[in-house]
Amino acid sequence: MSSSIPRTAKRIAIVMVAVGTVLGASGCTGNDPENNSPAGSKSAPKKAGSNNDAAGKKVTIGFSGPAADHGWLGAINKAAKDAAKKYPDVELKVAEGTNDASLQISQIETFINDKVDAIVLLPTDGAALTEVATKAMNAGIPVINVDREFSNPFAARTTILGDNYGMGVSAGTYACQLVKQKKLSNPVIAEIAGIDSLPLTQDRSKGFKDALKKCGQRVDNRVSAEFTVESGEKQASNLVQAAPKIDILWNHDDDQGVGVMAALDQANRHEMAFIGGAGSANAMRLIKEGKMEATVLYPPTQAADGIKVARLIAQGKGISDLAQVEVPRRIVLNAPVVTKKNVDQYLPLAFES
Structure with missing residues (x-):
């Protein structure tokens, strides 16, 4: 969604995920495998397997989204929290929902200072949050950008969007x-x-x-x-x-x-x-x-998917149903018709x- 969208307009389908093409490693260049490891990981990702839901190393994920002043946004926030509760190896730090870009920037600054393992961010304004998201990435903290895109793709390790x-x-x-x-x-x-x-x-x-x-x-x-x-x-x-x-x-x-x-x-x-x-x-x-x-x-699961993806990236895992050993850079969720x-x-x- 556009970063200029007012809070009442930002919404908008559910599971059925269409995985985008891997566009390249985040925040780095070259073909050196060491340089191409995801931000926040100490080594190359482990080969994807069928045990991704099994408990792994403990990770702390920061989540920040807009104020839940619309049914869809309320569902986004709830789904993110519910997804985190399913994993005993995830500690979720939830910032208070806000439509103030300045406040959300300060929330991300706090996550950076706390040295969380990953950040899931549905920005109130994608362009306004791009700089602080880039700061997090440069600090080695992978950022999962949800729904409203940053103005620079390198500000996120993975972007999850509706269609x-x-x-x-x-x-x-x-x-x-x-x-x-x-x-x-x-x-x-x-x-x-x-x-x-x-x-x-x-x-x-x-x-x-x-x-x-x-x-x-x-x-x-x-x-x-x-x-x-x-x-x-x-x-x-x-x-x-x-x-x-x-x-x-x-x-x-x-x-x-x-x-x-x-x-x-x-x-x-x-x-x-x-x-x-x-x-x-x-x-x-x-x-x-x-x-x-x-x-x-238009999926209200985007932030929940973001939590799951953040956990995989922070633990150095890939998506188990893919042959590719790394989580994709871009994931676009399907828009099915419900009858x-x-x-x-x-x-x-x-x-x-």
Whole structure:
């Protein structure tokens, strides 16, 4: 996600990990194996095996994220803590959630002074936290960058991201399937986006448009909201007034989707297949009840995955299911579509709006 995103807009699917390509060793150059060891380790990583969850050397991991002022962010923080509790060899130091970049910088400074073994950081502002993350890396402390990227890739040992463009592609691809399944002729497809000035919204909309284009469809009606319940209700009301018929509606965010559903209820407009985004428990319950068609996930597990990756790196391990002996530099999580057929698989990990 963009480092310039306001706190209300930063969210956004669950497990199903697509591992990125190893881009190179962190913070170093050359082909010397000693130089290519991950930051914070004394030797080259051990060969990946099937016993990664077995207790290893004790490691201390610092975790810092924004204030949990949104359901998705609350789930991010909880999942990180829960992941750490599963490992007796992990001591987790949790900084107080904040949307103040200066305060978060001081938190990372404290972790550096405490000489933690690794840092998992979901920055309130990726650009603002780049310098202090680089400082940690230079001190030999591997940094796991979650969700909002630093402005310099060398500020992190590994970056774990959701896939905003992929969300749009998933939503658009599913919409195309619905057009075919329902044998819709000249379908009206609508979109309720998030804040249009944000790269994440632009990426989601582009992915949606690109996927629709492949099946000869387009977005006929579009409005943008602000990732809040109130804005979702207001913009959905405007949308249904402007469009007397809608066959498929994609809403970018399930929190603002609460307001969208309220507007649809008030207008008695339930003729459309309503697709959500992000993966809230509320949306999944509506899917089970048949009141929503689907939702596209943006993983609230990113920080939990960060904790697991930080532990492996600090212990000099790789990911056991990969032949590569080192943890990848970049991991992008999948954006699957949740429908009535598979909702029970995802509901236990969904976040409350």
